[in-house]
Amino acid sequence: MFCNQCEQAAKGTGCEVIGVCGKNPEVAALQDLMLYGLKGIAIYADKARELGAKDETVDLFLIEGLFTTVTNVDFDPVSLAGKLRKCYDSKEKIKAIYETAYRTKNGASAPAITTGPAAWVIADNLEGLVKQGKEHGINTQNSDQDVLSAIEILIYGLKGMAAYADHAFILGKKDEEVFAFFHKALAATADTSKGLMDFVGLAMECGKLNIKVMGMLNEGHIAHYGKPVPTKVQLGTRKNKGILVSGHDLRMLEELLKQTEGKGIDIYTHGEMLPAHAYPELKKYSHLYGNFGGAWQDQHKEFPNFPGAIIFNTNCIQRPADSYKDRLFSWGQVGWPGIKHITGWNFSEVINKALECPDLADAPDKEILTGFGHDAVLGVADKVIDGVKAGAIKHFFLIGGCDGAKPGRNYYTELAEKVPSDCVILTLACGKYRFNKLEFGDIGGIPRLLDVGQCNDAYSALQIALALAGAFNCGVNDLPLSIILSWYEQKAVVILLSLLHLGIKNIKIGPALPAFITPNVLNFLVENFNLGPITTPEADLKVALGQ
Known part of the structure; x- marks a missing residue:
């Protein structure tokens, strides 16, 4: 192979x-x-x-x-x-x-x-x-x-x-x-x-x-679900039966919420499902309780500690451990040998398995914010623009993308931690789990960390950038904005292509450049877009802030 x-x-x-x-x-x-x-x-x-x-x-x-x-x-x-x-x-x-x-x-x-x-x-x-x-x-x-x-x-x-x-x-x-x-x-x-x-x-x-x-x-x-609104999401658990949903597909989550209503089962999100809590037509279900765990690559460490049923509705599945294999399900295009695959929209097998499993612990934890899609951010655009004009907001950093297990990804945690307190961080996709549980405070009531959503919500991030460029009568490349991406798989590749199509330059990507890019093709990208690899948090911050 x-x-x-x-x-x-x-x-x-x-x-x-x-x-x-x-x-x-x-x-x-x-x-x-x-x-x-x-x-x-x-x-x-x-x-x-x-x-x-x-x-x-x-x-x-x-x-x-x-x-x-x-x-x-x-x-x-x-x-x-x-x-x-x-x-x-x-x-x-x-x-x-x-x-x-x-x-x-x-x-x-x-x-x-x-x-x-x-x-x-x-x-x-x-x-x-x-x-x-x-x-x-x-x-x-x-x-x-x-x-x-x-x-x-x-x-x-x-x-x-x-x-x-x-x-x-x-x-x-x-x-x-x-x-x-x-x-x-x-x-x-x-x-x-x-x-x-x-x-x-x-x-x-x-x-x-x-x-x-x-x-x-x-x-x-x-x-289907309304415009996302800023929402606090519980990271702990409560005493009840539980189903953990991992992936990206909101329609599947909605159907599961409907079928579990009144059954004494709480639904938890995992990975890229976290932003689901911000949609009004999903958050109305009181048993959509919280988010369990972090990014996809930690499932083998985290899933043994979730005693309920678990289902993947899109990519991110790993080889399951025996400790949870019997209560794991797949749906959609996802599949793993020996794992029960659900075809269609009837989740009774998942529900029955959850009812057979022990209750989750009564262990509440901290809450984190999600739901800062472009409508939510542009709803306070006047405050953002005033903050920039007054000098309260000096720079925007888009730090997001896929997470992964390969060493070097602590760079994104360190970078977010070192971003000056007069700067705002936009984030999306599962890369945010590197820092979304940290405290960043706010600038004039605007949270310094804005979780835009899933990887596909790069669309929202683009709309925010384009709106800011319009407000300041300049191009996106002229904004006080730095884009620093982490990538893992092919959805990140196409998002990068979308950014390049828009002519956005000076993007940094890591932890490593794609193995399928030859030196000549890389030179083309550098010459035309100044695309480059991440270096160190300190050095990249200096470049971004013009220091």
Whole structure:
């Protein structure tokens, strides 16, 4: 196997024996084959769309298939084999749709595609699928390392955007331009006539489309659950049965809240679910009690101490320990061998397991704030602007992104702690767990630490930055704003592409730069955007504050 798509890639180059995330070579091969098969779908879907033909079930499967290959999603070879069968069937379906459309328009049969992913014929057993996957790994995509690097940036951006598009689709939000771009961009990665700048252009376009997707998801959240409001969240537990929900999907949480109402079960959030407490239509449930634990990488230490049922609704799952394996469930695209997977919206099995488990301890703890989306922040924009003009607020720091287990991430804790008291920190995603339990105080009643939300709420952070730029009649790059990101997986990649599409410069990223970026591609990013790695908290603060 070879996989270099996440920040924790072994030796800073790539995992070759077993994934740091926990996937084995068999799963890695099946995921590589999924990507290959999805390219076949994209080739035919792109051609069909040019002729005015399409199929929404195929469009949606391509998004779900890409999401399946994101880090820490599906580790179950049986599940992946089933999805590969659906992938092949979807390819054949859109192939037939394309051929019919071509024949209708041209009065002749479409030219046959006899090579590449469009011509893929699925193996008839798991062993055969694994063999096929090993033949179509990352490094087979292009022999030119710089072109391969640009292709990988694009593909990982598409994977990240697929996760957000999947969440949006669950909330009823979809867009034809988005579907069409997925097909065009993924098909291009199989086109040997494309060069380096073709993929650079597509990567920037991916960043552009991702802003639209994150906007769709934001609209879906607000339409269903209202605008987030600043909310205090309990970090302790109370004596009752409990279910812990980890992931990102709010619709799944809502359904679980409905089905547990009046059953003596408290619902706790974990990881990226923390911001759910800020939505009015979710916080109205009195049994949405608190947030348990921190970021995803600590689950193996924290979950043994949660005696209730646990369910993952999106990526971030790790190899479960025996101490909680029997009360762990997955949903959506998530899967782990031997873990019960819930299909659909009936959570009775999870609820029954929670009722069988012991009560949680009566152990209240401190409260932390979340819910500072762009509507909440812009609602006090006049105070923020006045604070800047009066010199009370000297600088804004956006410190957020993915957390992870690799050494070096204490940098983000130290950085937040060293940010001067006349500066405001915006944060989002699970990277905030590095410092969101610390006390930062306020400036004129405005909390110095503003939790914007999940990783997809980078949309809100962008809206805040754009609004401030408008208020001060300047560009975002002219604001007293520094963006310092932590990354782990592919959703962070597409958010970076969105920032670059907007022309935002001087971003620092860490703990390490992506292993899939070659020196030449990195030089391009440095020359055009001044993108660079984090160094030390002290040095980066001096640069940010112009000292």
